[in-house]
Amino acid sequence: MSQDGTSTDETTYRAGFACLVGRPNAGKSTLTNALVGDKVAITSSKPQTTRHTIRGIVSRPGSQLILVDTPGLHKPRTLLGERLNDLVRETLLEVDVIGFCLPADQRIGPGDSYIAAELVELQRAKRVPVVAIATKSDRVDRQRLAEHLIAVDQLGDWAAIVPCSAVAGDQVEEVLALLSERLPPAPAPLYPEDVLTDEPAETMIAELVREAALEGVRDELPHSLAVVVEEMVPRADRPDADxxxxxxxxxxxxxxxxxxxxxxxxxxxxxxxxTTAREGIERVLGHRVYLDLHVKVAKDWQRDAKQLQRLGF
Structure with a gap:
């Protein structure tokens, strides 16, 4: 019997989709990577890094959890912001369980309360279980963590509450277990068990370039940066072994x-x-890459519907 009173027959194979939500920079992408055990979602010290839903696939003997990573819900200031929020809400309607990420090193704020209210309504309408995850637990002492967990509990009636640190590896397996046991029964895995993500190579390459470009730049730049892979061509006359x-x-x-x-x-x-992006791209493709980067100006693209469409939003 799980903490929310549902039956969790360990002999039943379970497979389904989970969504990690939270305000920007709540640790969602880092937790996705820790759960999967590889880098499938870009991470950055800057908020609002994630632009696409990256699916990380976690296969275990008794379950398969497909993680959908979303942009952080936030008060939109541009057409892009509105579309990112719509993307999150659409995703929430399609998953089997939700992980609500609330970083332990930050006080509960209006953004958290806004998301919590939406999740409570979703629980009532669709009965989707929500596991509250106190991320970044390694950044606070035990007393501060306890205070944070109490504050999280007061936000809503969650299926479970668990602290974790994706960076330190603390309680990551516990998060995985709490999410997996709330998946529906399934006759077989939904994806091959050796697959970590279903994202196309072009999407992952674009995200790796964005991540490299975001490091060490001014705060406003992440919201103004878009990356498009224009071409991927195997180099002619190369030996099969190289x-x-x-x-x-x-x-x-x-x-x-x-x-x-x-x-x-x-x-x-x-x-x-x-250099940084190429190293990541070569890990994704499994062989050497020649990366040709060009920087272009697309004036006010975040507010232009035609440009947003051209850039893949």
């Missing part, structure tokens, strides 16, 4: 001043971005 792929990527910003930030003095920063 293939290479030519990857052409455009990085879009909204203003010339932002373009200068990404490129850096004499192109130094863009070279760093390329």
């Amino acid at each position: 293939p290479m792929t030519d990857v052409r990527v455009n990085v879009f910003v909204e203003r010339p001043s932002q373009k200068a930030i990404i490129i850096g003095r004499g192109g130094s920063r863009l070279r760093e971005v390329g």
Whole structure:
């Protein structure tokens, strides 16, 4: 019997979808990567990093959990922000269990209360179980963590509450167990058990470039940065034992001043971005890559419906 009173017959195979929600920079992507055991969602110290729903697939002998990582719910200031929020709400209607991430090193705020109210309504309407996850537990002492857990409990009637640290690896397996035991019974896995994500290579490459470009830049830049993979072509005349792929990527910003930030003095920063991203891309593709990066200005693209569509939003 689980904490919310549902039956959890350990002999029943379970498979389904889980969604991690929370305000921006609540640790959702880092927790996704920790649960899967590999880098399937980009992480950054800047808020609102995630733009796409990245599915991480966690296969165990008795279950398969497909994690859908979403942008953080936030008060939108642009058309892009509105579309990101719509994406989260659509996802919530389609999953079997929700993990509500509330970072332990931050006080419960209006953003958390707003999300909690939406989740409580969803529980009433669709009876989707919600597990409250106190992320970043390694950043606070035991007394502060206890206070945080009490505050989380007062936000709603959750199926379970669990503290964890994805970075330190604390209680990650407990989070996985709490989510997995609330999945529906299934006759077999939904995906092959050796697959970690169903995202196309182009999407993962674009995200890796975004992550590299976001590190060490001004706070406003993450909201103004979009990446499009224009071309992926196997290099001709390469031996089968040592293939290479030519990857052409455009990085879009909204203003010339932002373009200068990404490129850096004499192109130094863009070279760093390329080196970091290429290493990640080569891990994804499993062979050498020639990465051709270009930075372009698409003025006010976050507020332009036609440009949003062209950039994949």
